[in-house]
Amino acid sequence: MEEGPPRHGHAVAVATEVFVAHRNLLFTVAYEMLGSAADAEDVLQESWLRWAEVDLETVRDGRSYLIRVVTRQALNRLRTMARRKEAYVGPWLPEPLLTSPDVAEDVELAESLSMALMVVLETLTPTERAVFVLREVFDVGYDEIARSVDKSEAAVRQIAHRARKHVEARQPRQPASAAQARTALASLQRALETGDRQAFLDVLAPDVVYIGDGGGIRQAALRPVVGADRIVRMVMGGLAKSGVIPTAEPSLVNGMPALVFRLDGELDGVLAARVGSTGITGLYYVRNPEKLTRLGADTVVVRS
Missing domain, CATH: 1.10.1740 (Rna Polymerase Sigma Factor; Chain: A)
Known part of the structure; x- marks a missing residue:
């Protein structure tokens, strides 16, 4: 430098x-x-x-x-x-950001910020992640990326190709629109508020994955939960045991529709979802209070 x-x-x-x-x-x-x-x-x-x-x-x-x-x-x-x-205690999820509607309108930016894709990026090596983000999200030239990561341009091209294949294998492009995602989350919200197990099942894909992040501070599943039946039993059982139904507020988090939950007026967590053609395929619930500090106001995120 x-x-x-x-x-x-x-x-x-x-x-x-x-x-x-x-x-x-x-x-x-x-x-x-x-x-x-x-x-x-x-x-x-x-x-x-x-x-x-x-x-x-x-x-x-x-x-x-x-x-x-x-x-x-x-x-x-x-x-x-x-x-x-x-x-870290249990799964680690990205820190959710409250974002403005204009972020959601930039489909590529919103998709790159989505909790689902951010989780996949966690599986890349640091250099792969840097190269993928710079190239795929911000369209930085290979020559400039090479200078940023101290690699040759040829090496960067190989890393970019490998990272892209890795991400695409684990995260096909979002098949559902933001409107479809909002509809699915609204159905999920009604099912939780009314205690309707069947309605909850109906909005989930059979192979849906639930990941919770309490960071050892708040209670959360210590490993991913797979399958609609198991997730419904876990969530509904937890609500029945607590005897308290949290209130849910539709929000835009990381550019995508999400639900912000409160218990007795206190922030409890953020639920983000990945929605596919078969329903909700991924649920990501961040409860760790240390990760909920960005929900009081919109965070400005841009690509240029």
């Missing part, structure tokens, strides 16, 4: 202006690589410290340079997060 002596005054103001102009994009890049808004914010802070020392006269394209810095910091952070996840 081209670094020079500390700068002050006008140079710092220019550096700040460039960084702020791209901040939402840089946050989105970091979040898609990490699945954690808190870690993405840390990466932006680390990236700013490095950017503040750069001689801007050596930078031809501020956007590309900043993406490169953020990518390198995110790769470092991914490796430290891997150790945290090894000690």
Whole structure:
């Protein structure tokens, strides 16, 4: 990285202006690589410290340079997060973000942010994830990605191909529209509120997978639950045992329809879903309170 002596005054103001102009994009890049808004914010802070020392006269394209810095910091952070996840209690799900309707209108961005795809990205290596995100979501050129991940362009092309095949094998493109997803979640919401087991079953695909994330702080299934019958028994049994029916509020989370649940007015969790031609094929319930801090206001995410 081209670094020079500390700068002050006008140079710092220019550096700040460039960084702020791209901040939402840089946050989105970091979040898609990490699945954690808190870690993405840390990466932006680390990236700013490095950017503040750069001689801007050596930078031809501020956007590309900043993406490169953020990518390198995110790769470092991914490796430290891997150790945290090894000690995590139960499944680890991405930190949900409340997003605005314009994110949902950008189908490619919404799909890339969806809980279902973010879960699949967790199965890639750090470098594969960085290459996939930069190429598939942000359309960064192979030459620039190569500089960001310290690989040859030929190697990056191979990594991109391998990562794309890996993702497509585990996550076919979303066959249901946002409207269909909203309808499915509305049916699920009614089934839960009325205690209608059959209606709950009817909205689920037979091979649906449920993943809960309580982080060891709140109760959640310690491993994925597979199959509509098993999921309905678990959820309905839990509601009957507690004697309390949570209220559900339809929301847009990570660009996709979701339900935000509250118990006695207190935030309990976020339920995101993947909807296919046979019904809901994936349910993702984040209850860990440390991951529910981004639900008070929309988070701005962009692709450019």
